[in-house]
Amino acid sequence: EAQVTQNPRYLITVTGKKLTVTCSQNMNHEYMSWYRQDPGLGLRQIYYSMNVEVTDKGDVPEGYKVSRKEKRNFPLILESPSPNQTSLYFCASSLSEGESSYEQYFGPGTRLTVT
């Protein structure tokens, strides 16, 4: 089944404790992206990647890191989480060429709470 998977789905952590949220897709998509969703602010893009070893900042990159060493994986790293990073996080992927280019497929979400 074609899908985007995220782990963990739920995470409660404390301020300053490094964490990684994994994202994996099995559709051979070039483009991958991370978003956070907050009440009243909607979905905002954190980072995106056009292909392996190519990453770029979205609208809210502060406090986050990403890497794209393999095409299928795009982990989101919070080196020193803070309470304002409490949010619902989504990973998404898409092709970057062709008729369906940039049709985004989303993972199920990761609910992160930082205390």
Add this chain to the structure above:
Amino acid sequence: KQEVTQIPAALSVPEGENLVLNCSFTDSAIYNLQWFRQDPGKGLTSLLLIQSSQREQTSGRLNASLDKSSGRSTLYIAASQPGDSATYLCAVRSDNTDKLIFGTGTRLQVFP
């Protein structure tokens, strides 16, 4: 900077009604526009993707139109059902960026 707005923010209708959700964007130089559905606490499901060269897309009871020059898209839902209750989001990818900008959504409730 591209901004995407969705009106109304919330909508409550009786079952069977035809309804229109609106999405407007400030920069008409877009690559594509995508409509999504999001159920509470869940991920986003893609409904329709309209490339910049297209005027509309249809899937079942859903029809999405795109008017680039006026910076507008509409999602038409025919014969609404309680199962259509969800938040509907539109997102725009502009021509000169690889970023995706989302509207804040329309929360739809269809009651029996």
